[in-house]
Amino acid sequence: MCGIAGVWGEADVSLVENMMELVKHRGPDAKGMFVSPHGPGVLGHRRLSIMDPQGGDQPIYNENRNMAVIANGEIYNFPQLRPGLAKQHALTTTSDSEAILHLYEDHGSSVVEHLDGMYAFVIAGEDKLYAARDPIGIKPLYFAEKGSALLFASELKAFPSSCNKVKEFPPGTFFHSDHGFSTFYSVPRISSQTASVDYYTTKIKETLEKAVVKRLMSDVPLGAFLSGGLDSSIIAALARKHLGRFHTFSVGIEGSRDLEAARMVSRHLDTIHHEYVFSEGEVREKLPEIIYYLESFDQDLVRSGIPCFFTSRLAADYVKVILTGEGADELFGGYTYYKSISNHETLHEELRRSVSSLHNVNLQRVDRMTMAHAIEGRVPFLDVSVIRLGQLVPPELKLVGSPVTEKWILRKAFEDLLPDEIVWRTKEQFDEGSGTVELLNRLVATSITEEEFHQYRSRYPEAKLRSAEECLYHRLFSEAYENPQAVLANVARWAERPL
Numbered sequence: 394m395c396g397i398a399g400v401w402g403e404a405d406v407s408l409v410e411n412m413m414e415l416v417k418h419r420g421p422d423a424k425g426m427f428v429s430p431h432g433p434g435v436l437g438h439r440r441l442s443i444m445d446p447q448g449g450d451q452p453i454y455n456e457n458r459n460m461a462v463i464a465n466g467e468i469y470n471f472p473q474l475r476p477g478l479a480k481q482h483a484l485t486t487t488s489d490s491e492a493i494l495h496l497y498e499d500h501g502s503s504v505v506e507h508l509d510g511m512y513a514f515v516i517a518g519e520d521k522l523y524a525a526r527d528p529i530g531i532k533p534l535y536f537a538e539k540g541s542a543l544l545f546a547s548e549l550k551a552f553p554s555s556c557n558k559v560k561e562f563p564p565g566t567f568f569h570s571d572h573g574f575s576t577f578y579s580v581p582r583i584s585s586q587t588a589s590v591d592y593y594t595t596k597i598k599e600t601l602e603k604a605v606v607k608r609l610m611s612d613v614p615l616g617a618f619l620s621g622g623l624d625s626s627i628i629a630a631l632a633r634k635h636l637g638r639f640h641t642f643s644v645g646i647e648g649s650r651d652l653e654a655a656r657m658v659s660r661h662l663d664t665i666h667h668e669y670v671f672s673e674g675e676v677r678e679k680l681p682e683i684i685y686y687l688e689s690f691d692q693d694l695v696r697s698g699i700p701c702f703f704t705s706r707l708a709a710d711y712v713k714v715i716l717t718g719e720g721a722d723e724l725f726g727g728y729t730y731y732k733s734i735s736n737h738e739t740l741h742e743e744l745r746r747s748v749s750s751l752h753n754v755n756l757q758r759v760d761r762m763t764m765a766h767a768i769e770g771r772v773p774f775l776d777v778s779v780i781r782l783g784q785l786v787p788p789e790l791k792l793v794g795s796p797v798t799e800k801w802i803l804r805k806a807f808e809d810l811l812p813d814e815i816v817w818r819t820k821e822q823f824d825e826g827s828g829t830v831e832l833l834n835r836l837v838a839t840s841i842t843e844e845e846f847h848q849y850r851s852r853y854p855e856a857k858l859r860s861a862e863e864c865l866y867h868r869l870f871s872e873a874y875e876n877p878q879a880v881l882a883n884v885a886r887w888a889e890r891p892l
Contacts, residue, residue, distance in 0.1 A: 395441050397463045401570065403541075420438070423440040425450055427452040432520060438452055441713070444471075453485075462491075465532050466510055466531070467510050467511055467512070467771070468510040475492065505578075511529075511531035513534035523569050525568070537559040580745055585741055594806040605635070608771040617629045618716070621815065623804060631773075644704045645828050649827050661815075669703055681869050687757070691885065691887050692866065697822065704762075709766040719774060726791035728822075748775075837861055857886070
């Protein structure tokens with residue numbers, strides 16, 4: 394995990410240094426820069442050391458030092474790639490990011506077809522620039538125009554006010570300075586396939602376990618978020634099968650349901666468990682900081698960002714890599730509104746759309762809150778193999794019974810691995826189970842009056858502010874940045890989901 398920044402079309406070193414400074418929280422361990430002799434261009438990197446902590450600083454160069462890569466993320470098939478690359482190239486590190494550079498030398502723009510991981514990277518060589526973002530958009534990347542130059546960075550806050558049209562670099566896409574943008578992946582649009590419950594529970598267990606195992610790759614301590622909900626508990630249970638005792642982390646208000654459930658799972662799995670109780674006063678104090686790092690005022694995203702912020706802060710005292718359960722709800726039908734979709738084909742398509750939209754909502758929250766505390770979040774449910782399997786599972790195995798049990802097939806797949814109270818626990822979103830929503834109701838009531846709400850909303854009709862709570866977030870958001878327009882133009886609205 395790291396922060397990247399750069400410019401192509403001019404050799405403005407001070408500009409890139411300023412951009413790097415604004416994403417230094419993503420990479421406190423080292424920094425580096427490559428000034429292209431031909432571009433012209435500058436690549437900047439802030440490093441969070443995960444693989445090869447001593448020798449993997451970036452930029453990483455090829456043998457002739459006429460090409461360099463800066464990367465953010467992890468290449469999970471690096472152990473399989475390395476022996477073949479070592480036959481053709483003089484490898485100088487044991488960093489997975491070096492594989493990207495040499496694969497590009499060998500395969501050009503099709504390098505992405507050889508990568509299994511989460512990533513955003515930029516390669517500069519001779520007078521060419523190449524950039525790519527992982528299939529689902531787990532790792533962030535943005536770009537903008539500044540005169541005739543192209544700028545890019547990991548976070549929106551890094552772009553100067555002089556930039557025009559700051560945009561999100563699309564997931565599953567690469568860019569070549571000669572050819573522009575090309576899409577190499579989108580969530581499969583495939584029909585579900587009828588098969589037995591036993592078949593699908595076996596396939597889900599096998600596929601997800603493989604996804605977890607590959608994400609255990611690390612040269613630094615690794616742990617897991619553990620809310621006590623189904624998704625995080627499954628990930629922790631699968632990791633526990635392949636690790637010794639490892640660290641798990643949970644937060645909530647005093648007496649919250651998540652804290653109690655997480656304790657039960659931790660006892661069951663025998664993890665080294667840590668928890669933190671946050672208060673209304675602390676949330677009030679930290680809310681401007683949370684919104685600044687989150688780069689959003691969306692009500693749903695801020696609500697879930699609050700417990701994620703505190704869990705990340707807690708975890709950073711013990712580990713540098715964290716496993717999380719994001720993606721399960723979108724793949725297997727976990728949200729309440731899915732229950733209102735009675736047509737199976739419509740539900741199937743909505744689940745696909747939900748997965749495709751994760752890059753600038755829930756995945757943005759996970760990335761920003763973990764990186765605010767310099768830890769790396771990994772999301773096994775969003776392995777491309779799990780996503781494909783999720784598209785194959787019929788909707789009628791995801792929402793089952795009356796009243797409807799959400800994620801039914803996922804629960805069945807892991808009912809032998811976790812306590813019944815956890816497997817069949819009623820679905821609660823992170824902000825609900827942690828008690829955050831309850832706390833925020835009190836906080837907002839003392840922060841903005843009904844009259845102030847209506848006045849504020851009328852001043853910003855384009856923001857489509859839904860509540861007094863969202864008005865509060867929007868106000869803090871607007872105060873957080875020197876260049877709020879660049880960020881505002883890229884705020885996604887979780888609630889805007891066409892059916």
